[in-house]
Amino acid sequence: MLRVTTLKIGECRAPGWGAGMGGLAAIRFPALATLIETDDATILVDTGYGPAFFTATDGFPARIYRWLTPVTLPEGETLLRQLPRMPDLVMLTHMHGDHVSGLMDLPADMPVIASGKAIAHLCGLTDHAAIAAACPPLLRDGVLARKPSPIETRAHVATGLPGFPAGHDLLGDGRLLAVELPGHGVGQTGLWIPEIARFLIADAAYGRAALRSGRMPPGPVLARLGDAHAYRRTFAALRNLMRSRPDITFDPSHCHETMP
Numbered sequence: 001m002l003r004v005t006t007l008k009i010g011e012c013r014a015p016g017w018g019a020g021m022g023g024l025a026a027i028r029f030p031a032l033a034t035l036i037e038t039d040d041a042t043i044l045v046d047t048g049y050g051p052a053f054f055t056a057t058d059g060f061p062a063r064i065y066r067w068l069t070p071v072t073l074p075e076g077e078t079l080l081r082q083l084p085r086m087p088d089l090v091m092l093t094h095m096h097g098d099h100v101s102g103l104m105d106l107p108a109d110m111p112v113i114a115s116g117k118a119i120a121h122l123c124g125l126t127d128h129a130a131i132a133a134a135c136p137p138l139l140r141d142g143v144l145a146r147k148p149s150p151i152e153t154r155a156h157v158a159t160g161l162p163g164f165p166a167g168h169d170l171l172g173d174g175r176l177l178a179v180e181l182p183g184h185g186v187g188q189t190g191l192w193i194p195e196i197a198r199f200l201i202a203d204a205a206y207g208r209a210a211l212r213s214g215r216m217p218p219g220p221v222l223a224r225l226g227d228a229h230a231y232r233r234t235f236a237a238l239r240n241l242m243r244s245r246p247d248i249t250f251d252p253s254h255c256h257e258t259m260p
Helices: 051-056 063-068 097-105 116-123 127-132 137-145 208-213 219-225 228-244
Strands: 002-015 026-038 042-045 089-091 112-114 155-161 164-169 177-180 189-193 198-202 249-252
Touching (some): 026 097, 051 137, 155 177
Parallel strands (some): 042 089
Antiparallel strands (some): 155 164, 177 189, 189 198
16 A cells, blocks of 8 residues: 655745746745655655744744745644644655644654755754744754654665666665755755655745746745755756656645645
């Protein structure tokens, strides 16, 4: 058995131009998490927003984050209201607040993994730098308190994907392969699920439509959120993969086509 369920854990609003979608009008961006159930394990990829986000951005200067991307989290969309069961493992694709805030709703002893680069970067952030890196101090401390393990300790395997040849085997059975997707944030990692040809690509694109059309966020936005050159290389590789493997379903973390 392998069951994949997409969960919408709140949403934010931001100008479309900042995501490469054009226009000055604010667009709603769902914060998506993915629950993967196998016969032996349940894995949650990202955790969306949570009450901890509002606590972490309540005071100044962290509140600027909330002003720039106003967040809505209805009670029915909280993580705990939607999980059919507690996961055995949480994988964080990267450390931005819209991907880690819901983690604080889960048990403190929940095993968590993320890329070693993302963990090391988070450990080194001052309070001011943490706000600039979209993971305000209370969220930074909350994630680090869970003592996340580096994905790189999992077996290094071939993926069979053009442009993304190697990954790390999360379960040791070849079913879930963590793949580096550099550019957005630090240490961003996606998840390739070979048996159903599904690729969770986090924020390497803001939507499937962006991949189809080749529209990326503007350079200053890419630079503020990570490494603009690396983002462009990853985006181009995903576009090439989309063309060469039309059987693959791509799941960006803020895509309306992905949203349940």
